[in-house]
Amino acid sequence: xxxxxxKIQCPCGRTINDASxxxxxxxxxxxxxxxxLCPNDTCFLRELGFVKFRxxxxxxxxEKASFYPPFVTWNVAxxxxxxxxxxxxxxxxxxxxxxxxxxxxKESVKTAEEGAGS
Numbered sequence: 001x002x003x004x005x006x007k008i009q010c011p012c013g014r015t016i017n018d019a020s021x022x023x024x025x026x027x028x029x030x031x032x033x034x035x036x037l038c039p040n041d042t043c044f045l046r047e048l049g050f051v052k053f054r055x056x057x058x059x060x061x062x063e064k065a066s067f068y069p070p071f072v073t074w075n076v077a078x079x080x081x082x083x084x085x086x087x088x089x090x091x092x093x094x095x096x097x098x099x100x101x102x103x104x105x106k107e108s109v110k111t112a113e114e115g116a117g118s
Contacts, residue, residue: 006083008075010045011070012040023037023038024095024099029108031052032052032054032055034051035047065095067091075088
């Protein structure tokens with residue numbers, strides 16, 4: 001039996017080595033949500049998860065960071081639950097702490113709110 005590579009993989013076949021490879025899309029500004037996209041532009045799933053946050057007293061508070069069930073299930077089936085969950089949680093932590101430019105997000109939210117208020 002071939003050995004399974006111990007890396008996260010999208011069901012489209014794209015291996016994701018670390019959190020820096022996801023594409024981040026901040027389209028849902030009024031919903032305070034950042035979409036986590038597969039790095040493969042031709043992926044049939046495309047959206048793999050999200051980071052939801054709120055702005056409180058000019059500070060960003062993370063409400064939830066999560067991957068969607070099809071992506072999680074695919075990796076659990078490949079790697080086993082413990083290994084997959086450990087890797088996926090690490091990816092989410094790294095996305096929230098290292099990949100998202102929160103100062104840019106805060107500025108974008110402020111601009112969107114000012115535009116909506118006028």
